[in-house]
Amino acid sequence: MNNNLLTNNGHSCHRKRGKTLGVIELVAIALGGMVGGGIFTVLGISVSLIGVYTLLAIVIGGLLAFFAAYAYVKLGSYYQDEGATYSFYKRTFPNSPFAASLIGWWVIFGYISTLALYAYTFSSYALSGFSVADNELVRKLVAGAVIIFFTLVNLWSVKGMGKIEDFMVYSKLLILAFISYVLINHSQTSLPVLMKSQSEFNLLAVLIVASLTFVAYEGFQLVINAVKEMDQPEKNIPRAIYTALVVAVLIYVVIAFGAIVAIPFSELIDNKEYALAAGAGDVIGQWGTDLVILGALLATSSAISGTIFGASRQMAVIAHDGYFPQALAKRSRRIPMVAIISMSLLAFILILVGNLTVILEFGSVTFLIVSLLMAFANFKIRQQTQSSMIISLISMAGLLIGVILILYYEWVHQPEQLVFITGLYVILTLSSWLYARNYK
Incomplete structure (x- = not known):
């Protein structure tokens, strides 16, 4: 349950709370969650599938993210509940405890999988210049160490986390822009030349890649998890989320454009997540590689910190309602310490035992499905949230197509991963059912 005093229209009352996080910090949290490891991993995959049309896929992926954001902004401004995804669904469908429990389990483990991915990406870049770079155990231990560090930062202070997040996010933006x-x-070529040399245009492939890039935009929801630490949520939630999405799209387009016109496609495809670092080294020398590595470390660090911050608060709200162990709801100085520690521990376990490629795909599918459910919830109460019926219908259609396309891609290209992901969903669904059964 939300501990805030509620007004008659169901909104949380925040008048007694002093401002802790302003728009700048909130945008930083959103960008910290979005501009993490996504652009470094998606770029090589996109170029290998659709070449120069990667730019178009990134823009369409951003449009898909705006469809998802529309529902989150409307629901977030209306409910003003830090439980975000989970709380929105629970309060929109109050007579379905299983649905609330299910979406809670799905979204939290989606965040845990992305947290593991960010930490592993950080480790890969941090060790890239050392002889132990290919040692899997060392990579996993370094990934665990960076999770521990940002766990301690989040346990320390909300204000301290916000300021560190500001520094990391805006520093990485300057580095990536440079x-x-x-x-x-x-540049070694131009877009018209590349488009002429790649005469084939496959719309289905572009749309599939756009769906795959959705994971690079996941993270804007973390703003809503900070609703207890902000003033005027009805104004600051839309400002922060839409601003962060516009900035993220621009960043991805500019980075992808620079990479495509300056780095040979073969280099981007062969190096996958190291594509930008390796290509920059070939084009502008070792200092270029070092700068890309620094940008990657800042990007993944801010993503780790922002994800721990937002998702742990959502986990605490779910636990408070009885769908997770009650211990996860405990707070000290408004900080959900047990939830923060538990999330970090589960992410490290995934790093130790999991296939992170599978975890990445699981996270991508999960957030597409969850965003579709949020769009449906917003459509149901569109009059209360003052939402456009047309935009809501378009959003649901776009997100549904995205889900279908990414599942189709998995079925055709990586069926074993689809089987594994299905197994994870079965386990999470069973767990959520067991907790929902005891709900009172």
């Missing part, structure tokens, strides 16, 4: 500028100035 890298893009240098790459564009060292």
Whole structure:
């Protein structure tokens, strides 16, 4: 349950709370969750599938993210509940405890999988210049260490976390912008030339890649988890989320454009998540590689911190309602310490035992499905949230197509991963059912 005093229209009352996080910090939290490891891993995959049309896929993926954000902004401004995804669904469908429990379990483990991915990506870049770079155990231990560090930061102070997040996010944006500028100035070709050499245009492939890039935009929801630490949520939630999404789209487009015109496609495809670092080194020298690595470390660090911050608060709300162990609801100084520690521990376990490629796909599918459910919830109460019926219908259709496309891609190209992901859903669904059964 929400501990805030509620007004007659169901909104949380925040008048007694002093401002802790402003719009700048909230945008930083959203960008910290979005601009993490996504752009570094998606770029190589996108180029391998659709070449120069990667730019188009990134823009369509951003449009898909805006469809998802529309529902979150409307529901977030209306309910003003830090439980976000889970609480929105529970309060929109109050007579379905199993549905509330199910979406709670799905979204939290989606966050845990992305947390594991960010930490592993951080480790890969941090060790890239050392002889132990290919040692899997060392990579996993470094990933665990960075999770521990940002767990301690989040346990320390909300204000302290916000300021550190500001520094990491805005520093990485400056670095990525500078890298893009240098790459564009060292361009080896142009888009018209590349499009002419790649005459084939496969719309289905572009839409599939756009669906796959959705994971690079996941994270804007973390703003809503900070509703207890912000003033005027009805204004600051839309400002922060829409601003962060516009900035993220621009960042991804500029980075992808710089990489495509300056780095040979073969280089981008062969190096996958190291594509930008390896390509920058070839184009502008070792300092370019070092700068990309620094940008990657800042990007993944801010994503780790932002994800721990937002998702742990959502986990605490779910536990408070009885769908997770009650211990996860405990707080000290408004900080859900047990939830923070538990999330970090589960992410490290995934790093130790899991296939992170599968975990990445699980996270992508999960957030597409969850976003579709949020769009449906917003459509149901569109009059209360003052939402456009047309935009709501378009959002649901777009997100449904995205889910279908990514499942189709998995079925055709990686059926064994689809089987594994299905198994994870079965386990989470069973667990959520067991807790929902005891709900009172």
